[in-house]
Each structure stands twice: as C-alpha cells, then as structure tokens.
Amino acid sequence: MSDSELLVAVLARFARLLPTARELPELLDELLRGAVEVLEPDGATVTLCLPQQPEYFGGIPEKLLELEACQWDCALGPAVVAHSCGNAMTVTDIAHYGDMWPEFADLAGQHGLSSVAAVPMRVEHTETGVLSLYSRQPRQWTERDLSVAALLAGMAAGHIVTVDVVRQHQRVAEQLRHALTTRIVVEQAKGVIAHAHHTTPDAAFELIRTHARRNRVTVHAVARGIVELGLRI
Structure with a gap:
C-alpha cells in the first residue's frame, strides 16, 4: 500500500x-x-x-x-x-x-x-x-x-x-427540564393549598415558602410533599 x-x-x-x-x-x-x-x-x-x-x-x-x-x-x-x-x-x-x-x-x-x-x-x-x-x-x-x-x-x-x-x-436542556418540572410541581402545590385554605395562589405560595424556611428544606421539596405525599401545611 x-x-x-x-x-x-x-x-x-x-x-x-x-x-x-x-x-x-x-x-x-x-x-x-x-x-x-x-x-x-x-x-x-x-x-x-x-x-x-x-x-x-x-x-x-x-x-x-x-x-x-x-x-x-x-x-x-x-x-x-x-x-x-x-x-x-x-x-x-x-x-x-x-x-x-x-x-x-x-x-x-x-x-x-x-x-x-x-x-x-x-x-x-x-x-x-x-x-x-x-x-x-x-x-x-x-x-x-x-x-x-x-x-x-x-x-x-x-x-x-x-x-x-x-x-x-445537554446540560442546559436538563437544567431547563428540571426548572420546568419544578415550576409545574410548585404551581400544583399552590393550587392544593389555596383550595384547602380558601385563599389566593400568591398567599398559598407564601405558606409553602414559610414552611420550607421553617423546616430548612427547599420550596420544591415542600411542593412535592404536597402534591405527591398529601402533605398539608
């Protein structure tokens, strides 16, 4: 060759x-x-x-x-x-x-x-x-x-x-997917808490955020607990 x-x-x-x-x-x-x-x-x-x-x-x-x-x-x-x-x-x-x-x-x-x-x-x-x-x-x-x-x-x-x-x-796409998933879960949790407390979504979010701070966890973790585990605050 x-x-x-x-x-x-x-x-x-x-x-x-x-x-x-x-x-x-x-x-x-x-x-x-x-x-x-x-x-x-x-x-x-x-x-x-x-x-x-x-x-x-x-x-x-x-x-x-x-x-x-x-x-x-x-x-x-x-x-x-x-x-x-x-x-x-x-x-x-x-x-x-x-x-x-x-x-x-x-x-x-x-x-x-x-x-x-x-x-x-x-x-x-x-x-x-x-x-x-x-x-x-x-x-x-x-x-x-x-x-x-x-x-x-x-x-x-x-x-x-x-x-x-x-x-x-791929990393950026994964970050965006994670952010979107987090946002969806938080919105669902706001709806659950707003309905349970007969309040507005914004007030419900404040309750979720306060609970997260008090327990030193993330808002997303609390939101998942509400949506997936039936957590009530």
Missing part, C-alpha cells in the same frame, strides 16, 4: 469512528494508531488540555506517558511550547536541549529517543491538546510529516470540541 493509500485508509477509519465515539480514550487511541501507521515514528503520545479538566495522557507505547507527565509537571518541553504558541515544535536532536529542558531531555535519553515533533490539536482558535511523535534516531521532520500530523490532530480536536458542545447543550 502506498503512503497516499495508507493515509486515505487511516482517514476513512477515523471518519467512521467520529459519529459514534463517545469516550476520549477510544478517540485518542485511533489518533495515535493512525499517526504511527502513516508517519512511522518510534512512538507517539497525546496530551489533552481541556478547560476545567485535568490533563489526559495517551501513548504508544504506554511507557512514553511519563515523558508527557514530566513536561506538564515541569511546564517545560516541546509539547508545552507547541501548546502555548499554537505552532508545531520540531527537535532533531533532543540532547541539544539539555540546558533548556533538563528533566525532559534526560528522560527522553533514558527511553532511547533522539527526536520529537509536537503538533497542536487545534480547530480554528480552539486548542485541545498536543500530539507528539518520537524517533530513536535524529530525524528531520518534513512538511509532509507535519501536515499529516496536523490533519489527524485537527480531526481529533474537531470531534472533541463537538462532543463538548453537545454535552453543554
């Missing part, structure tokens, strides 16, 4: 995954496997940096995860640079960066790695993480290497952003 055919096969597999994937590990595993198949590095890692969430690491092989953890713990390394500046960071010989990134360079040496290319996972102005490719030998990362890596990383980033938006909409 030619390089072009292999890339098309990987992209097709990725595209089939996107509409159905719901778990980040599955998506990131597909990203890593695709990058390794097409670009043939000796290892690949991915770090997700999502707002209000802890970093998530993935790697092939898994032992390379400590390289990612090292970079983010020290806030030093090619992945950190790529994420902060929004551009790919390529290093032909990691050993030359020992003074700049001592912990990362030492750990890379322990793993027998000499070269790295870190590519941001980005959709327009939204960055979700970094895809990093490693080589045991000093490697001149080509424009094709970086373009393909950016394409795969961008597809993954697009899906991550889409899933996040869908989840936000």
Whole structure:
C-alpha cells in the first residue's frame, strides 16, 4: 500500500469512528494508531488540555506517558511550547536541549529517543491538546510529516470540541427540564393549598415558602410533599 493509500485508509477509519465515539480514550487511541501507521515514528503520545479538566495522557507505547507527565509537571518541553504558541515544535536532536529542558531531555535519553515533533490539536482558535511523535534516531521532520500530523490532530480536536458542545447543550436542556418540572410541581402545590385554605395562589405560595424556611428544606421539596405525599401545611 502506498503512503497516499495508507493515509486515505487511516482517514476513512477515523471518519467512521467520529459519529459514534463517545469516550476520549477510544478517540485518542485511533489518533495515535493512525499517526504511527502513516508517519512511522518510534512512538507517539497525546496530551489533552481541556478547560476545567485535568490533563489526559495517551501513548504508544504506554511507557512514553511519563515523558508527557514530566513536561506538564515541569511546564517545560516541546509539547508545552507547541501548546502555548499554537505552532508545531520540531527537535532533531533532543540532547541539544539539555540546558533548556533538563528533566525532559534526560528522560527522553533514558527511553532511547533522539527526536520529537509536537503538533497542536487545534480547530480554528480552539486548542485541545498536543500530539507528539518520537524517533530513536535524529530525524528531520518534513512538511509532509507535519501536515499529516496536523490533519489527524485537527480531526481529533474537531470531534472533541463537538462532543463538548453537545454535552453543554445537554446540560442546559436538563437544567431547563428540571426548572420546568419544578415550576409545574410548585404551581400544583399552590393550587392544593389555596383550595384547602380558601385563599389566593400568591398567599398559598407564601405558606409553602414559610414552611420550607421553617423546616430548612427547599420550596420544591415542600411542593412535592404536597402534591405527591398529601402533605398539608
């Protein structure tokens, strides 16, 4: 299979995954496997940096995860640079960066790695993480290497952003449903109490609210008690 055919096969597999994937590990595993198949590095890692969430690491092989953890713990390394500046960071010989990134360079040496290319996972102005490719030998990362890596990383980033938006909409919809349900129950309770006390709905609501405050519970809880349990106040 030619390089072009292999890339098309990987992209097709990725595209089939996107509409159905719901778990980040599955998506990131597909990203890593695709990058390794097409670009043939000796290892690949991915770090997700999502707002209000802890970093998530993935790697092939898994032992390379400590390289990612090292970079983010020290806030030093090619992945950190790529994420902060929004551009790919390529290093032909990691050993030359020992003074700049001592912990990362030492750990890379322990793993027998000499070269790295870190590519941001980005959709327009939204960055979700970094895809990093490693080589045991000093490697001149080509424009094709970086373009393909950016394409795969961008597809993954697009899906991550889409899933996040869908989840936000689901949360809002659930909040609206809860608010509507609460309002309906409270209105029903007002009607019950107004009828029982021969008073107005507004006066009935004041009775419900006073009872809730006195017993340190919510108005909704009192309303449910009235409607569902026959509570009378």
